[in-house]
Amino acid sequence: MTASPGPDSRRHVPVLGREAVEALAPRAGGVYVDATFGAGGYSRMILDHAGTRVVAIDRDPTAIAGGAALAEAAAGRLTLVEDRFSNLEEVCDAQGLQRVDGIVMDVGVSSMQLDEAARGFSFRLEGPLDMRMGREGPSAADVIARASEGDLADVIYHLGEERQSRGIARAIVAARREAPITTTRALAAIVAKVVRSKPHEIHPATRTFQALRILVNEELDELLAALCASERRLAAGGRLAVVSFHSLEDRIVKTFLAARSRAGGGSRHLPEVVASPPSFTVLTRRPVLPSETEIAANPRARSAKLRAAERNAAAPHPAEAEGAWPRLHDVLRGG
Structure with missing residues (x-):
């Protein structure tokens, strides 16, 4: 960003x-x-x-x-x-x-990307409901048109952390029966009828748009895979720095670095497994946050967090298992 x-x-x-x-x-x-x-x-x-x-x-x-x-x-x-x-x-x-x-x-x-209306990322700008960072694969409009009400609710709840996800999903399904939902403002208007917010709060559609963007671009899977790849490719003494903007992303980074900075792999249930020595030393005990000056210049910086770590000579840990979040291919095939 x-x-x-x-x-x-x-x-x-x-x-x-x-x-x-x-x-x-x-x-x-x-x-x-x-x-x-x-x-x-x-x-x-x-x-x-x-x-x-x-x-x-x-x-x-x-x-x-x-x-x-x-x-x-x-x-x-x-x-x-x-x-x-x-x-x-x-x-x-x-x-x-x-x-x-x-x-x-x-x-x-x-x-x-947010500022280019044609990319369809922003609920504040009229544009096609796209949200793809690349230009390949299903768009957000495809998800809105094809996903079941239950899957939509799960996506909006888990990836957008939106408490009113079920009401939003119901409203989307009802609206698409009347006409296809193909633009950013059309979707934002549907969500705004369900989620009420005060003038000083975030836009009612913020979390729903976040959820769709993360799903369409498979962002959480991409992040986890990139972190594991970084561990395998960094030289001893090499450093990793990650800036994230949402709690879901930051949680993945924090958990990854915590696991890699302590010995792991052993279990009292599986005593034959040898514990992996730490592969990283965490350099940021707490995440680094933007200054008030930076936030004033760019309000989008408000939620940013930086975490960093240094690689050592230990072998990489086993790759992380898939996280428990909704996935694009499951949503589009109905489960």
């Missing part, structure tokens, strides 16, 4: 950008992965350190195209790759990188 007070630079300054790059501690000759390139803010700050190289990943072709000028200015030190960040290892393999010195990721939708 990007922000800045000035109109010319606001797309280039990521939330908690300085803090995240400081946590990486870039060094001359180091190789770093910007796993969520966006508008290039992290990459630019890493490249400001002489002799660094950056491999930047983004699933959004618009973001990759927008980084062409930065890549040219970097004169071979920046490589842009259109891909999901869960494929981090495959991207590194293609670049001949067995180990890297740091990985930074900014989880969630970017400001430039």
Whole structure:
């Protein structure tokens, strides 16, 4: 997610950008992965350190195209790759990188995606109900049209943490019987009839839109896979920095780093399993939060949290099991 007070630079300054790059501690000759390139803010700050190289990943072709000028200015030190960040290892393999010195990721939708009405991320802007970060796969409109009432309620409750999920799901199903729901404002209006909010509170559709976006882009699965890939690809002494914007994302990062920073794997029920030694040292005992100045300049920064850790020489832990959240393929096939 990007922000800045000035109109010319606001797309280039990521939330908690300085803090995240400081946590990486870039060094001359180091190789770093910007796993969520966006508008290039992290990459630019890493490249400001002489002799660094950056491999930047983004699933959004618009973001990759927008980084062409930065890549040219970097004169071979920046490589842009259109891909999901869960494929981090495959991207590194293609670049001949067995180990890297740091990985930074900014989880969630970017400001430039929110501000582009045609992408369908924002309930404040009229646009098609799309929400895809890439341009492939089912859209939010497909989910709204095809998911059962029960699945819609589960998605909105678990991924949006919306208490009135069942009422919203009922309203959506009733509305789609009358006419297809294909625009952002049409969906926002349906939700607003169910969820009442006061002027100083968040928009009634905020949590529903969050839930659909996370589902359509499989964001929680992507994050968990990217964290596991980072553990396998970071060199000893390499650092991981993750900025998240929602409690669901932050919980996954916090749980992952907690498990990796202590010995694990043993069980009194399975005594033959050998405990895995810690693979990370957590650098942020508590998450780093944006300053009041940053929040004033960009209200979207308010919920941001940065967590960072340093990799050691221990072997990676076994990959995490799937989390217990709704998944796109299950919702679209009816269970």
